[in-house]
Amino acid sequence: MNKINVAIVGLGFGGCFPEIYNYHPNVNTVGVFDTDKNRLDTFADRLGLKKYRSFEEILEDKNIDAVHLVTPIPLHEDQTVKVLEAGKHCACTVPMATSVDGIKRITEAKRRSGKNYMMMETTLYTYQFFYVKNMIESGELGQIQFMRGSHYQDMSGWPDYWMGLPPMWYGTHAIGPMVALSGSRIKRVICFGSGTMEPWLSEQYGNPFPVESALFEFENGMKGEATRSLFETARMYQEGMFIYGSKKSFEWGFTDGDDPYITTLGELGNGRGKYTEYKKTEMPNFHQSLPEEIQRFTVGGNFDPLNPQDSLKKGSGGGHHGSHPHLVNEFVRSIIEDRKPWIDEQLGGNITAAGLCAHESAMKNGEQIFVPKY
Numbered sequence: 001m002n003k004i005n006v007a008i009v010g011l012g013f014g015g016c017f018p019e020i021y022n023y024h025p026n027v028n029t030v031g032v033f034d035t036d037k038n039r040l041d042t043f044a045d046r047l048g049l050k051k052y053r054s055f056e057e058i059l060e061d062k063n064i065d066a067v068h069l070v071t072p073i074p075l076h077e078d079q080t081v082k083v084l085e086a087g088k089h090c091a092c093t094v095p096m097a098t099s100v101d102g103i104k105r106i107t108e109a110k111r112r113s114g115k116n117y118m119m120m121e122t123t124l125y126t127y128q129f130f131y132v133k134n135m136i137e138s139g140e141l142g143q144i145q146f147m148r149g150s151h152y153q154d155m156s157g158w159p160d161y162w163m164g165l166p167p168m169w170y171g172t173h174a175i176g177p178m179v180a181l182s183g184s185r186i187k188r189v190i191c192f193g194s195g196t197m198e199p200w201l202s203e204q205y206g207n208p209f210p211v212e213s214a215l216f217e218f219e220n221g222m223k224g225e226a227t228r229s230l231f232e233t234a235r236m237y238q239e240g241m242f243i244y245g246s247k248k249s250f251e252w253g254f255t256d257g258d259d260p261y262i263t264t265l266g267e268l269g270n271g272r273g274k275y276t277e278y279k280k281t282e283m284p285n286f287h288q289s290l291p292e293e294i295q296r297f298t299v300g301g302n303f304d305p306l307n308p309q310d311s312l313k314k315g316s317g318g319g320h321h322g323s324h325p326h327l328v329n330e331f332v333r334s335i336i337e338d339r340k341p342w343i344d345e346q347l348g349g350n351i352t353a354a355g356l357c358a359h360e361s362a363m364k365n366g367e368q369i370f371v372p373k374y
């Protein structure tokens with residue numbers, strides 16, 4: 001099999017993906033569905049895509065090999081299980097599910113179906129993530145001493161299902177890079193919830209906290225911390241990754257668009273403490289690993305193949321720091337190559353479950369919680 005047929009469900013954030021699939025050399029046809037008919041018509045007609053009238057119609061279509069879900073969070077578990085049970089490969093946006101039982105249900109459906117599951121975690125394919133991964137693999141960073149993740153975002157005015165969501169239920173952007181770079185899995189967490197918010201926000205999920213901050217223990221002994229805010233907290237948007245090594249460290253800029261800081265630990269001079277210096281560092285693009293047809297989606301609309309680095313500066317960000325085409329490529333290529341995708345049900349399951357267990361810990365005032373193994 002050299003080409004697959006894909007359907008995308010949910011065209012809010014999901015609207016970033018149909019065009020990328022459409023240009024991928026291993027994709028034959030792209031279909032779309034959204035319960036919002038106007039949105040569906042606008043997308044399908046503009047890009048000339050096949051329009052589905054229901055989710056079930058996609059499940060019943062024998063020509064569809066793979067489904068990418070970008071629907072509201074409470075639907076992820078059920079829709080993923082249905083896609084896998086229909087004998088199709090499934091990619092789903094984050095989080096994987098909203099309960100540890102939900103993750104287990106998905107891993108079991110995946111095993112029964114023999115199809116691929118991929119959690120489409122954007123932070124694991126950003127320019128910044130590729131850069132840090134290279135620093136670790138080349139030995140430049142030295143030994144990882146500590147990791148931090150952050151995700152500050154104000155969700156007022158977002159759709160109803162977001163209102164009062166426990167911050168760590170959507171902790172994946174803060175937790176994901178730590179798990180992926182650790183070469184291990186999170187096994188234990190303690191977490192505190194902090195702050196107060198308007199009482200109505202606590203009603204939907206019984207969550208009293210606008211902010212949650214967690215400490216994680218990894219199976220290989222590493223430790224990491226993540227902080228997540230969703231409501232009534234004055235902080236610039238940031239999905240930050242902070243990796244502290246014995247030789248160098250990588251720290252995200254203050255806002256999400258700022259260049260990161262690389263700090264180098266130098267030699268000990270005559271005084272106390274080693275010499276340190278830091279440098280704000282421009283990120284290179286990592287488009288080369290992608291098929292040429294979709295490289296331009298790493299930077300939005302301004303990609304110049306003759307000068308990709310310059311395009312990066314002029315570009316509109318390319319959606320979550322260039323990650324969208326990498327996610328599409330990994331999902332599609334894993335199917336074509338008949339292998340598991342990198343962010344499979346185990347990696348995605350650990351990242352999501354660590355956040356779910358963190359919230360459980362916060363609700364028990366910091367009690368330690370062991371993260372189930374999938």
Ligand SMILES: NC(=O)c1ccc[n+]([C@@H]2O[C@H](COP(=O)([O-])OP(=O)(O)OC[C@H]3O[C@@H](n4cnc5c(N)ncnc54)[C@H](O)[C@@H]3O)[C@@H](O)[C@H]2O)c1
Pocket residue numbers: 009010011012013014033034035036039055070071072073075093094095120121122159320
């Ligand atoms: N960086 C990231 O990874 C990232 C960023 C943004 C959103 N997300 C995730 O993407 C998902 C969607 O986010 P959003 O901001 O577009 O949400 P949204 O709620 O604004 O939009 C979801 C879309 O799905 C449609 N929809 C609702 N129910 C549906 C159903 N049963 N079948 C088909 N379509 C349906 C809606 O009409 C809407 O167009 C969320 O789960 C969110 O967690 C991830």
